Amino acid sequence: MFPFNFEWIWDMSHLVFMGGLWFALNILGLGMTYCIIKAAIDTSKGKGGEHS
Amino acid sequence: MDSALIPKGVNRCPLSELILKLGPVVAVLLWGVVAMFMCWIKGLNQTNMNDSYGFALWIWADLTVIALGGGAFFTGLLRYIIGKDKLKNIINFAVLIGFICYSSALLILAIDIGQPLRGWFIFWHANVHSMLTEVAFCLTCYFMVLTIEYLPLILENRQIDRLPFFHNLSHNMHEIMAVFAATGAFLSFFHQGSLGGVAGVLFGRPFAFREGIFIWPWTFFLFTWSAAACGPCFTIMLLKITERITRKKLVKDDVVDLLAKIAGWMLTTYIIAKIIDTWYWAMVTAPSLGFELTDFYSNNPFYGMWILILEIVVCGIIPSIILISKKGRSNPVSFMTAVVLAVLGACVNRWAMVLQVMAAPVLTFEGWPMYYPSWQEVATTLLPVAYGIILVALSYRYLPVFPQEVELNPVESEDQGGKAKKAALSGAEVSPARA
Numbered sequence: 144m145f146p147f148n149f150e151w152i153w154d155m156s157h158l159v160f161m162g163g164l165w166f167a168l169n170i171l172g173l174g175m176t177y178c179i180i181k182a183a184i185d186t187s188k189g190k191g192g193e194h195s
Numbered sequence: 196m197d198s199a200l201i202p203k204g205v206n207r208c209p210l211s212e213l214i215l216k217l218g219p220v221v222a223v224l225l226w227g228v229v230a231m232f233m234c235w236i237k238g239l240n241q242t243n244m245n246d247s248y249g250f251a252l253w254i255w256a257d258l259t260v261i262a263l264g265g266g267a268f269f270t271g272l273l274r275y276i277i278g279k280d281k282l283k284n285i286i287n288f289a290v291l292i293g294f295i296c297y298s299s300a301l302l303i304l305a306i307d308i309g310q311p312l313r314g315w316f317i318f319w320h321a322n323v324h325s326m327l328t329e330v331a332f333c334l335t336c337y338f339m340v341l342t343i344e345y346l347p348l349i350l351e352n353r354q355i356d357r358l359p360f361f362h363n364l365s366h367n368m369h370e371i372m373a374v375f376a377a378t379g380a381f382l383s384f385f386h387q388g389s390l391g392g393v394a395g396v397l398f399g400r401p402f403a404f405r406e407g408i409f410i411w412p413w414t415f416f417l418f419t420w421s422a423a424a425c426g427p428c429f430t431i432m433l434l435k436i437t438e439r440i441t442r443k444k445l446v447k448d449d450v451v452d453l454l455a456k457i458a459g460w461m462l463t464t465y466i467i468a469k470i471i472d473t474w475y476w477a478m479v480t481a482p483s484l485g486f487e488l489t490d491f492y493s494n495n496p497f498y499g500m501w502i503l504i505l506e507i508v509v510c511g512i513i514p515s516i517i518l519i520s521k522k523g524r525s526n527p528v529s530f531m532t533a534v535v536l537a538v539l540g541a542c543v544n545r546w547a548m549v550l551q552v553m554a555a556p557v558l559t560f561e562g563w564p565m566y567y568p569s570w571q572e573v574a575t576t577l578l579p580v581a582y583g584i585i586l587v588a589l590s591y592r593y594l595p596v597f598p599q600e601v602e603l604n605p606v607e608s609e610d611q612g613g614k615a616k617k618a619a620l621s622g623a624e625v626s627p628a629r630a
Binding site: 159167 | 360361
């Protein structure tokens with residue numbers, strides 16, 4: 144649920160519940176994005192090749 | 196046939212032997228899958244749930260696997276946040292068990308909601324006044340965390356690791372694993388607690404109702420506490436079973452001893468809190484609502500006073516005394532007894548907080564309704580067990596789950612192997628094969 148959905152109400156319950164969910168999803172998403180992008184950069188620089 | 200996929204330096208049985216041994220487990224899995232599709236196609240009339248038992252075997256199994264899967268978050272917290280570095284030798288296995296437990300919990304929920312195609316409603320049309328909404332959010336997010344924690348282990352498979360991108364990805368994920376572990380601990384604290392909170396806020400069910408702090412009843416904290424205490428015991432129990440089946444020592448004794456000692460102290464403090472909670476509930480909370488302790492127990496086979504004694508004394512006080520004493524932990528028989536009792540204690544606690552809550556009569560004209568699960572419920576509850584066994588077997592075979600395995604079970608000539616093994620078992624600190 145997002146603030147632009149008709150069910151949304153600007154109250155503490157919605158902010159805490161949905162804010163907590165987005166916060167957790169953002170940490171996981173950003174963490175994985177960082178790992179994937181860094182892995183792609185490292186691979187393009189030839190790192191990790193010694194394991195092949 | 197599959198030797199190229201097996202980690203270097205370890206022995207595994209032939210593939211044909213593995214397939215043969217897993218045959219009966221696959222049969223149970225298929226039985227569960229048939230029952231699962233019956234529930235989805237024909238509906239929840241395939242179960243024996245009724246107006247008295249809206250929560251039944253599935254929810255008990257759900258709460259139990261979530262509690263026992265707590266070993267993953269607590270071991271991760273100890274390893275990555277508190278810095279108990281020694282636990283790096285068991286964290287992979289703890290994550291694997293946690294992954295199995297939480298995927299099983301989600302699978303059971305997918306069957307239990309009856310219409311899995313509407314499963315997304317809880318995210319989009321969230322009831323923000325329900326503790327179960329928070330449980331659904333945290334459970335889903337924490338399963339993502341466990342998947343992220345399990346993924347590097349898969350990427351370390353001998354063949355996958357040869358690809359530079361996956362090798363780098365695995366390395367990078369290890370580097371920031373503390374962030375994921377901290378997120379996991381945060382999520383676990385709340386969903387473990389909220390599962391207890393669901394029971395504690397039921398003011399119409401005096402067997403479950405508890406007072407507490409702000410919006411959180413005492414059961415909120417007790418559930419998290421018990422998961423942190425009994426989860427590691429479940430990890431240790433399964434480790435010992437795996438060692439027995441594989442006839443190998445997979446983790447050094449000092450690592451297991453450390454985890455068991457911490458779990459023992461968690462269990463001790465938990466059981467003290469639980470006794471205080473039970474005493475206050477029996478003496479103050481329940482009488483204030485017009486009930487006596489004996490009103491909540493019956494002579495029937497499921498809900499007698501024995502359940503309280505079993506949970507607190509047999510599965511609480513006894514294992515905690517054993518686990519906090521060095522002598523108790525060093526004796527293999529008493530150690531395994533304590534670990535099994537602690538696991539059983541979590542199962543009994545969840546049984547009481549799910550099924551006994553439903554059964555205990557609230558009105559004067561009510562009796563004790565009984566509930567016997569249908570075969571479809573039993574089959575779908577055994578389905579995750581079979582799935583877990585298969586995943587543990589495959590992970591053990593193809594992934595470096597146990598960093599100390601190579602050191603403890605050297606594949607060398609007889610003389611060299613014997614010397615190395617003796618040195619390893621004597622507790623000599625050698626760096627693990629894979630950190």
